[in-house]
Amino acid sequence: xxxxxxxxxxxxxxxxxxxxxxxxxxxxxxxxxxxxxxxxxxxxxxxxxxxxxxxxxxxxxxxxxxxxxxxxxxxxxxxxxxxxxxxxxxxxxxxxxxxxxxxxxxxxxxxxxxxxxxxxxxx
Amino acid sequence: xxxxxxxxxxxxxxxxxxxxxxxxxxxxxxxxxxxxxxxxxxxxxxxxxxxxxxxxxxxxxxxxxxxxxxxxxxxxxxxxxxxxxxxxxxxxxxxxxxxxxxxxxxxxxxxxxxxxxxxxxxxxxxxxxxxxxxxxxxxxxxxxxxxxxxxxxxxxxxxxxxxxxxxxxxxxxxxxxxxxxxxxxxxxxxxxxxxxxxxxxxxxxxxxxxxxxxxxxxxxxxxxxxxxxxxxxx
Numbered sequence: 001x002x003x004x005x006x007x008x009x010x011x012x013x014x015x016x017x018x019x020x021x022x023x024x025x026x027x028x029x030x031x032x033x034x035x036x037x038x039x040x041x042x043x044x045x046x047x048x049x050x051x052x053x054x055x056x057x058x059x060x061x062x063x064x065x066x067x068x069x070x071x072x073x074x075x076x077x078x079x080x081x082x083x084x085x086x087x088x089x090x091x092x093x094x095x096x097x098x099x100x101x102x103x104x105x106x107x108x109x110x111x112x113x114x115x116x117x118x119x120x121x122x123x
Numbered sequence: 124x125x126x127x128x129x130x131x132x133x134x135x136x137x138x139x140x141x142x143x144x145x146x147x148x149x150x151x152x153x154x155x156x157x158x159x160x161x162x163x164x165x166x167x168x169x170x171x172x173x174x175x176x177x178x179x180x181x182x183x184x185x186x187x188x189x190x191x192x193x194x195x196x197x198x199x200x201x202x203x204x205x206x207x208x209x210x211x212x213x214x215x216x217x218x219x220x221x222x223x224x225x226x227x228x229x230x231x232x233x234x235x236x237x238x239x240x241x242x243x244x245x246x247x248x249x250x251x252x253x254x255x256x257x258x259x260x261x262x263x264x265x266x267x268x269x270x271x272x273x274x275x276x277x278x279x280x281x282x283x284x285x286x287x288x289x290x291x292x293x294x295x296x297x298x299x300x301x302x303x304x305x306x307x308x309x310x311x312x313x314x315x316x317x318x319x320x321x322x323x324x325x326x327x328x329x330x331x332x333x334x335x336x337x338x339x340x341x342x343x344x345x346x347x348x349x350x351x352x353x354x355x356x357x
Contacts, residue, residue, distance in 0.1 A: 046294065
């Protein structure tokens, strides 16, 4: 995993874990790797992983069982909300970058639907 | 939180030349801290003073509440390049020596580290590459139980594979409440594992900052570090 070096790493670890959860690589109710395992896997500091996990515990997407580690929530409403937020964040980036190219919102919609039509006709 | 390392008003001269001037530094337990600076900035000298190898300094150095050199030494682990051993010395002979000298040396721990680093006990110092030598130094350092680990440029002149191995061993084997001070003159390749950076410039501590705090300001640690020198050249 490569991190951007001008964004706090704990935020990027959170993004990485959200994705793992949304895509089902980490399943609801299942234990996630230990702090040290994650630190080695991502080549980051243990304290940084700790900080990311603490926040995710606070948000409720993870929960801690004393002495056992961190688990993914089984709260489907919260999981869906997290997924929506991830999608919105991606859309935000996309729209922002289109706007900065001088493309209006209507043009974005039009271009996108044309693009998707073309893409699907290729399949 | 109580400081693990405290340096107060430290000045060090050698042959009437000031090497370090008015150094003040506090490090907390449980951190990985890089000591950065150009070659010749005084990084090794500062480590030698902290470890008690260099004496005749002015000021105080306190580790885990101790400032007498003998007591300080019991709280820290510092390996200075294995320069005291003959080139024909085998790894297993160095281990034997460490066991005698250091009461806190844990041979089981060393075995685990040796296997992780893929080092052969029968190997002689003369047969080892720079990378292997640094791996051995790290394995020896982490086989001791210490509050403070001083690692003097373990990443200089080694390949990417050896660097990765050493970084992983630091992440895996650093005791939770111990602090590591690791010197280097580059930062980009190790930035992701650091809590803080300390930069020595103009004979003193130029800055001491949290890496995540630097990134909060949308700057990379590398740009921040190099920016300090670029500003001077302009």
